[in-house]
Amino acid sequence: MKPTQARAQEKELRLIDAASRVIHKQGFVRTTLGDIAQEAGIALGSLYYYFKTKDDIVRAIVAQRVRDLREGMIDWERLDRAADRIDALIQVWVNTRDVDALYGCPIGSLCYELAKQGGALGALAAEPLRLQLDWAKQQFCDMGYDENAAGDLALHLITALQGISLLSNAFSDAELITREARHLRLWLQQL
């Protein structure tokens, strides 16, 4: 890859990052391209050099989030015990509880918003969630559960994490995440 291409892609990543932040805060529909341009520090018209439509931007955001998730999951492979890896996922929620209380889970809230939009965009937004669900199921399989049981446990775990992000956002209360995380950890210990 030529240096110029690398720089161009780097710039695009910065735009995606800016768009991801402001859409997380305001939601996709209410966020204007002007908002994104301002957050990125460029002119409105310049956005169109990188993305043809607003939908293209959200597609790029979702793809980037999938990449980030995969990277984090590879990182967790260093942990020997599956229980520790699941604990690491829960800890992510605890660590981001303040921003979640303000704006919700970036993945879940986007899913909810784009699902109502209908069409292919809704299914696309669910991909990061699918990835977490599959990953969690694998961890429970590693703990010795069969496919069916592991699927149920993973569903319950991801469900709880998404649910607590919604509640903590609805009530603007980050401590709800702390409380639910404690509940989930006790549940995992008693499995």
Add this chain to the structure above:
Amino acid sequence: MKPTQARAQEKELRLIDAASRVIHKQGFVRTTLGDIAQEAGIALGSLYYYFKTKDDIVRAIVAQRVRDLREGMIDWERLDRAADRIDALIQVWVNTRDVDALYGCPIGSLCYELAKQGGALGALAAEPLRLQLDWAKQQFCDMGYDENAAGDLALHLITALQGISLLSNAFSDAELITREARHLRLWLQQL
């Protein structure tokens, strides 16, 4: 109350109901006043005789949902055992799983959307959720748990219900609700 007032309020309730349905499907921001008027079978301009602004409409929807929830909770007082009342709540999710898979929980998805909007509207949207949380806590208190434990259990229950609505909507899969409901019922039995 005079008959004319009764009729006017009845008409207003029908408008609220129509707005509630279409906003549940499309989301608040994406739903236009034209959509609501069409769903209600009236002209766009006629909406403004009943509601001064779009925000007024969503406020009326939330207030109506609170009334509906209270009514349902009074109905459940017929059930002697608190465990049966909680089971009735879970059964609501099972019963509405198809529409939840299509559009999510009407309460939770509106919370997520309006929380990003900021301001008083976000806090208002959380009122039905607060009501469910308080009600669930009371049921666990009735089962003999102290305030603290009952609060944690209620939080976990409502969290799971909201989370599974989000997931089933994200994946357009109503059966996820059936699976999580089974998980929750087993959990309740083992308490």
Add this chain to the structure above:
DNA sequence: GTCTATATGGAGATAGAC
């Protein structure tokens, strides 16, 4: 590649006849 200026459409809200 980045900018300013603008075309185009659609949304909330209003006016005023009936």
Add this chain to the structure above:
DNA sequence: GTCTATCTCCATATAGAC
């Protein structure tokens, strides 16, 4: 009370200079 017609604003997207 209900309607049609319209005002006004703002968002996406485009055009074209630099």
